[in-house]
Amino acid sequence: MAKVTVIGAGNVGATCANAILHMKYASEIVLLDIKEGVSEGKAMDMMQTAKLYQFDCRIKGVTNDYKATADSDVVIITSGMPRKPGMTREELIGVNAGIVNNVVSNALQHSPNAIFLIIANPMDPMTYLTLKSTGLPKNRVIGMGGLLDSSRFNYYLSQALNVAAADVEGIVIGGHGDTTMIPLINKATYKCTNVTSLLSKEAADKVVADTMVGGATLTKLLGTSAWYAPGAAAAVMVKSIIMDEKKVFPCCVYLDGEYGQKDLCIGVPAVLGNTGCEKIIELDLNEEEQQLFAKSAAAVKNTNNVLYDMKILKA
Ligand code: APR
Numbered sequence: 001m002a003k004v005t006v007i008g009a010g011n012v013g014a015t016c017a018n019a020i021l022h023m024k025y026a027s028e029i030v031l032l033d034i035k036e037g038v039s040e041g042k043a044m045d046m047m048q049t050a051k052l053y054q055f056d057c058r059i060k061g062v063t064n065d066y067k068a069t070a071d072s073d074v075v076i077i078t079s080g081m082p083r084k085p086g087m088t089r090e091e092l093i094g095v096n097a098g099i100v101n102n103v104v105s106n107a108l109q110h111s112p113n114a115i116f117l118i119i120a121n122p123m124d125p126m127t128y129l130t131l132k133s134t135g136l137p138k139n140r141v142i143g144m145g146g147l148l149d150s151s152r153f154n155y156y157l158s159q160a161l162n163v164a165a166a167d168v169e170g171i172v173i174g175g176h177g178d179t180t181m182i183p184l185i186n187k188a189t190y191k192c193t194n195v196t197s198l199l200s201k202e203a204a205d206k207v208v209a210d211t212m213v214g215g216a217t218l219t220k221l222l223g224t225s226a227w228y229a230p231g232a233a234a235a236v237m238v239k240s241i242i243m244d245e246k247k248v249f250p251c252c253v254y255l256d257g258e259y260g261q262k263d264l265c266i267g268v269p270a271v272l273g274n275t276g277c278e279k280i281i282e283l284d285l286n287e288e289e290q291q292l293f294a295k296s297a298a299a300v301k302n303t304n305n306v307l308y309d310m311k312i313l314k315a
Contacts, residue, residue, distance in 0.1 A: 146250025261283025
C-alpha cells in the first residue's frame with residue numbers, strides 16, 4: 001500500500017489528507033507544516049475518526065520533520081498563502097514561489113522517487129517552477145487545477161440544467177486563473193446530448209462566466225480560498241496514480257509541442273497512472289478554442305517569466 005505526504009496542514013492540505021483517509025487507498029499519510037503543533041493536532045483529530053469511519057490508514061502530523069516523509073509515493077504541495085477577497089492567484093507568486101521551492105527540495109531529498117502534485121497558487125507557474133528547479137522528468141510533476149475547475153463547471157452546468165452533477169460531463173482546460181481557464185462548453189454533454197442544445201446561449205454563457213470566477217466567488221464568501229473541492233480533486237487524482245487507474249483528468253502538465261505549445265505547464269487532459277502523467281490527450285479543438293488556448297498559454301508564460309525576473313529560476 002502507498003505512502004502519501006501532504007505538505008501544508010491548512011485548509012486544503014488537511015481536507016485533502018482527510019479525503020485520502022476516507023478513500024482508503026493509502027496505508028500511510030504524513031501531514032507536514034511549518035507551524036508547531038498544527039499538523040500533529042489535525043492528524044490526531046483525524047486518527048480519532050478511524051473507529052467511526054473504519055479505516056486502517058495511519059496519519060502522522062509533523063512540524064518540518066522531512067525524515068518522516070521518507071519514501072513517499074506521492075508528495076502533495078499545499079503550503080503557501082491562499083488568496084484574500086479581490087486577489088488573483090497570480091498575485092501570490094512572490095510569497096509562494098519561495099515556499100514551494102523550499103519544501104519541494106526538502107521533500108525530494110527524502111522521497112527521490114515520488115510524484116509531485118502541486119496545489120499552491122499560482123498553480124501553473126508553481127508546477128513549472130517545481131519541474132525546472134528539480135530537473136525531475138515531466139511525468140512526475142503535475143498540478144491540480146483543471147479537475148477542480150471542471151468540477152465547478154459540472155456544478156454550474158447541473159444547476160443550470162437542474163440535473164445531477166454526476167450525469168454531466170464537462171471539462172476545463174488552459175490555465176488555472178480567473179481569465180485563463182477555458183470551460184469547453186461546446187464539448188460538454190448531459191447524457192450524450194450537447195448542453196448547448198439544452199441551454200439558451202445566455203444560460204450557457206453564464207455557466208462559463210460563473211465557472212471562471214468560481215474560486216473568486218468562494219473567496220469572497222469565505223474570506224479565504226476554498227478547500228473542500230480542492231482537497232477532494234487532489235485526492236481523486238492521487239488515487240488514479242496510486243491505484244494505476246489510468247483515468248483521464250485535466251491536469252497541469254509540461255507541454256513539449258502538444259497543443260502547439262512548448263516550455264510551460266498548463267491544463268490539458270492527461271492519463272494518470274503509476275508513473276504519474278502517462279499520456280497527454282490532444283482534444284480536437286475548434287478554431288475559437290484553439291485561440292483561447294494560445295491566449296491562455298501566453299498569459300501563463302508571462303507569469304512564468306516573473307520567476308526568471310525574480311531570479312528564482314535561472315534562464
Ligand atoms: N513549510 C510547511 N508548511 C508551510 C510553509 C512551509 N515553508 N509555509 C506555509 N506553510 C503552511 C502554513 O503554515 C499553513 O498551515 O501552509 C499552510 C497553508 O494553509 P492555509 O493558509 O489554510 O491555505 P490553504 O487554504 O490551505 O491554501 C494553500 O493552496 O489552493 C491553494 O491558493 C491556495 O496557495 C494556497 C494553497
